[in-house]
Amino acid sequence: xxxxxxxxxxxxxxxxxxxxxxxxxxxxxxxxxxxxxxxxxxxxxxxxxxxxxxxxxxxxxxxxxxxxxxxxxxxxxxxxxxxxxxxxxxxxxxxxxxxxxxxxxxxxxxxxxxxxxxxxxxxxxxxxxxxxxxxxxxxxxxxxxxxxxxxxxxxxxxxxxxxxxxxxxxxxxxxxxxxxxxxxxxxxxxxxxxxxxxxxxxxxxxxxxxxxxxxxxxxxxxxxxxxxxxxxxxxxxxxxxxxxxxxxxxxxxxxxxxxxxxxxxxxxxxxxxxxxxxxxxxxxxxxxxxxxxxxxxxxxxxxxxxxxxxxxxxxxxxxxxxxxxxxxxxxxxxxxxxxxxxxxxxxxxxxxxxxxxxxxxxxxxxxxxxxxx
Numbered sequence: 001x002x003x004x005x006x007x008x009x010x011x012x013x014x015x016x017x018x019x020x021x022x023x024x025x026x027x028x029x030x031x032x033x034x035x036x037x038x039x040x041x042x043x044x045x046x047x048x049x050x051x052x053x054x055x056x057x058x059x060x061x062x063x064x065x066x067x068x069x070x071x072x073x074x075x076x077x078x079x080x081x082x083x084x085x086x087x088x089x090x091x092x093x094x095x096x097x098x099x100x101x102x103x104x105x106x107x108x109x110x111x112x113x114x115x116x117x118x119x120x121x122x123x124x125x126x127x128x129x130x131x132x133x134x135x136x137x138x139x140x141x142x143x144x145x146x147x148x149x150x151x152x153x154x155x156x157x158x159x160x161x162x163x164x165x166x167x168x169x170x171x172x173x174x175x176x177x178x179x180x181x182x183x184x185x186x187x188x189x190x191x192x193x194x195x196x197x198x199x200x201x202x203x204x205x206x207x208x209x210x211x212x213x214x215x216x217x218x219x220x221x222x223x224x225x226x227x228x229x230x231x232x233x234x235x236x237x238x239x240x241x242x243x244x245x246x247x248x249x250x251x252x253x254x255x256x257x258x259x260x261x262x263x264x265x266x267x268x269x270x271x272x273x274x275x276x277x278x279x280x281x282x283x284x285x286x287x288x289x290x291x292x293x294x295x296x297x298x299x300x301x302x303x304x305x306x307x308x309x310x311x312x313x314x315x316x317x318x319x320x321x322x323x324x325x326x327x328x329x330x331x332x333x334x335x336x337x338x339x340x341x342x343x344x345x346x347x348x349x350x351x352x353x354x355x356x357x358x359x360x361x362x363x364x365x366x367x368x369x370x371x372x373x
Contacts, residue, residue: 030130034063036123038078050109050130063126069101069111077101081113093117095126100133108133153197157190196265203262204319204331207338214256214342216368221253221260221297222246222283228264229281232272240278247284251365253297259339266332267301267359275303275356285365296345299361302352316349336361344368 023044024031030047034040040058048055051067058066069077071088081091090097095114102108112129164183168175175183206212222244229242271279280302287295308316315321317337321330340347345363352358 028131030128032058032063032067032128032130034126034128036125038063038126040066041125047130050132051103052107067128068104069109071099071101077111093121098129110136150197150201154194157193160190161187200262200331200335203338204335207335207342212338212342214259214339216254216256216343218367219253219255219257219260221255221264221299222250224257224261225264225268225281225283225299228261228268232268237272241272243278243280245280245282247282250283250285251287251295251297252367253363253365254367255343255363259342263336263339263361264299266336267299267361270332271301271303271305271357271359275305277304277354277356279303280352286362287365295365297363297365299363300358302354302358303356304352304354305356307351307355307357308349313349317347 024042025044025046027044027046030050031042031044032040032047033042040061040063043055043058045055048058051058053066064078071077071080080086080088081096084093090099093115096112098110098112100108101111110131110133114127116124116127118124164187168180168183172180203212225244229244232242233239268279268281280300282298282300282302284298284300285295286298317333319331319334321333337347340361340363343363345361347359347361349357349359
């Protein structure tokens, strides 16, 4: 018997603790529960605050009188719900998704409803979730900010393209061949910049929707890094600004060259733009496999700038995050993480030995089980 008691105690200790029943007041949104006849039978403190009335006034009151909701067209919402022949889109016999409704005086509420019925279809109770539109407004503000930022990023290269093409069209014969070549090269560079921005926006949408596709094949990551650094040098940056180190005997990398070009461009250009001093790019290998892969290819990009404060590092790869002076769309590092994770890798940020920021990308080496994701 002692053994049996010990076994029971061991099983009991392994079970999760019994939590107290959920209290409606623990919920962050307002909740109102009505009976089948429409009378209010329960609500929480958030609902009291949103409706501006105490619980004692609301319990037992008909929902039509306690919550005289209207839609933005001025229709009484309870009448809309009962008129099955003219129900708006998204309203079913089971309830409706979040909708913007109004209380007298113009108070706005986002309301979600769930209707619970018995086997015959008779209404047993209704559960309403209420909250203010603040969160939606913040999302709309983010969208507005993105639109304004993208418009700003597009305006500069498009203005340059317009000015140079207008000058060439008006005064073609007055320019030397060298001047024409320089102006057309600038137009091409600005057109490429616009194309990259549009491509980034489309890829961000794919990352958000989980539809980002990579086409993997054997590729030479060091060569891709050298090509990008050479382009920056040709654009006018000093040779001494860059230091590239490639470890010998790298594991074979299967990746999408176009996607990896985006990763390299985002990280190196970010180091050039926000860092200072020398930008150190290292490509190394880690052959410590785990049975599922043949090790890792590790890309590191370091700068000598101010770095990223420890408290900000969890947010660096978030959408719209900006470090220091606000510049760019705030999408580059978010997209970088999405591209790396689509390859089964990971990316993080910490401090470089020089005090600047160090971004480290780890990509699985070897041929993947499926070459297309």
